Amino acid sequence: MRMRIPRVTTMSAIIIHCLGASGEETNALMEGMKKDPGASMPGMYGTYAMSRESSGTAWQPEAAPEGGLHIMRNGWMFMFHGFAEAVYDDQGGARGGRRVYSPNMVMGMAQHELGPGTWGLRAMLSLEPATIGQNGYPELLQTGETADGKTPLIDRQHPHDLFMELGTTYNLAIRDGESVFAYFGYPGEPALGPPTFMHRFSGEDIPEAPITHHWLDSTHVTFGVATLGYVWNQFKLDASIFTGREPDQHRWNFDAARFDSYSARLTYNPTHNWSMQVSYGDLHSPEQLTPNVNQQRATASVSYQYPWRHNQCGTTLAWGEDFNHPGNALNAILLESTVVFDDTHTLFARFENVQKDEFFLPSDPRDGEVFDVTKISAGYVYDFARWRHFKAGIGALGSVYVLPGALRAVYGSQPLSCLLFTRLKL
Numbered sequence: 001m002r003m004r005i006p007r008v009t010t011m012s013a014i015i016i017h018c019l020g021a022s023g024e025e026t027n028a029l030m031e032g033m034k035k036d037p038g039a040s041m042p043g044m045y046g047t048y049a050m051s052r053e054s055s056g057t058a059w060q061p062e063a064a065p066e067g068g069l070h071i072m073r074n075g076w077m078f079m080f081h082g083f084a085e086a087v088y089d090d091q092g093g094a095r096g097g098r099r100v101y102s103p104n105m106v107m108g109m110a111q112h113e114l115g116p117g118t119w120g121l122r123a124m125l126s127l128e129p130a131t132i133g134q135n136g137y138p139e140l141l142q143t144g145e146t147a148d149g150k151t152p153l154i155d156r157q158h159p160h161d162l163f164m165e166l167g168t169t170y171n172l173a174i175r176d177g178e179s180v181f182a183y184f185g186y187p188g189e190p191a192l193g194p195p196t197f198m199h200r201f202s203g204e205d206i207p208e209a210p211i212t213h214h215w216l217d218s219t220h221v222t223f224g225v226a227t228l229g230y231v232w233n234q235f236k237l238d239a240s241i242f243t244g245r246e247p248d249q250h251r252w253n254f255d256a257a258r259f260d261s262y263s264a265r266l267t268y269n270p271t272h273n274w275s276m277q278v279s280y281g282d283l284h285s286p287e288q289l290t291p292n293v294n295q296q297r298a299t300a301s302v303s304y305q306y307p308w309r310h311n312q313c314g315t316t317l318a319w320g321e322d323f324n325h326p327g328n329a330l331n332a333i334l335l336e337s338t339v340v341f342d343d344t345h346t347l348f349a350r351f352e353n354v355q356k357d358e359f360f361l362p363s364d365p366r367d368g369e370v371f372d373v374t375k376i377s378a379g380y381v382y383d384f385a386r387w388r389h390f391k392a393g394i395g396a397l398g399s400v401y402v403l404p405g406a407l408r409a410v411y412g413s414q415p416l417s418c419l420l421f422t423r424l425k426l
Contacts, residue, residue, distance in 0.1 A: 045179065047176070051064055060195050061303055062273075065307070067426070068080050078108065082426045086421060089419050093416075101131060124163075124166075137208075138155065141375055151289075183225070215320030225242040226242070236267040246287065265279035265280075274304055276302045296325070311341050328357050330355040354372075354374075396420050
């Protein structure tokens with residue numbers, strides 16, 4: 001497989017040389033930049049550009065920009081990416097709250113030729129168990145998981161685990177445009193749903209999780225995943241066996257791997273600007289507090305990326321259905337867009353409509369009743385400083401909610417929420 005030269009700056013080339021890259025590698029890097037400034041690292045699952053890849057084994061439009069730092073050393077290719085935010089969160093209404101917290105994540109990837117194919121390593125970690133805490137942060141209409149192993153989290157978003165992904169990959173090119181690959185993660189992400197919200201361009205700058213998270217991409221931290229996949233040009237078919245149970249309230253450790261669930265996904269990238277997927281999963285006992293409830297999940301999504309001049313626009317439209325056994329069949333729709341001007345000004349918006357039956361504690365007679373709710377969010381980030389590959393910014397996000405009458409008495413007639421935040425991004 002022919003390795004393409006990573007897209008990096010002159011400073012990156014100096015860093016690579018200081019890290020120990022040979023003169024030939026550094027010269028090849030510089031020549032590649034001159035001949036093909038848009039060149040990209042090769043993908044971990046095929047012979048296409050890495051910009052097509054997102055979280056787990058998911059694809060995004062190949063036109064999406066590659067963030068982070070890309071370097072070469074002694075035949076290895078590395079990529080590093082991360083962010084840290086400081087957020088002031090004010091959720092209004094009777095169920096709201098105020099909180100200061102810090103979402104954060106750091107990830108690294110490495111790949112090297114091994115035998116007839118390419119071997120890869122992936123790692124992603126977060127200090128959110130400390131910077132957000134076990135009880136999570138306030139977010140109206142958010143549900144899922146638990147903070148203490150006894151009561152569900154309602155109107156709060158849980159922190160990520162310390163170990164979000166520790167994975168290894170291997171891909172074997174069969175012929176031009178065709179490959180097979182294997183992925184194993186503990187934890188990892190199965191072949192289910194669109195790219196995770198914090199890794200897709202349309203959502204990565206939005207500083208709170210979508211309320212459709214548990215309908216689309218909540219499996220992105222799964223303790224035990226094994227995936228096999230096949231790539232043919234613009235098509236990818238991947239299937240996984242994995243642990244259906246979501247992470248428990250102990251966020252610093254490893255949960256038990258059970259491999260009791262399965263999923264399959266078909267993805268089609270017709271051009272550099274588009275990515276489409278459909279997927280299905282059978283999840284065994286996903287929620288710790290309702291261990292006798294199994295779930296079937298179906299998702300479909302379309303993502304579009306439009307670069308022009310020094311600007312980028314990304315949009316994702318996604319649908320998901322959770323069919324609980326026993327329980328309700330619940331649907332969710334998400335539409336989100338992000339526009340970045342001159343890599344400095346970022347505008348984003350998100351629309352979500354979802355059916356939920358978890359707004360009340362099990363002791364409340366209304367628990368299990370289905371409510372159709374809508375959340376509309378919009379915001380802006382201004383990146384005011386840069387240092388090498390890092391940039392720092394400030395931003396704000398506001399949200400409004402459309403609630404059925406039965407919930408207005410609980411949340412208030414017109415609750416509003418606002419987030420003010422700073423961020424450092426690699």
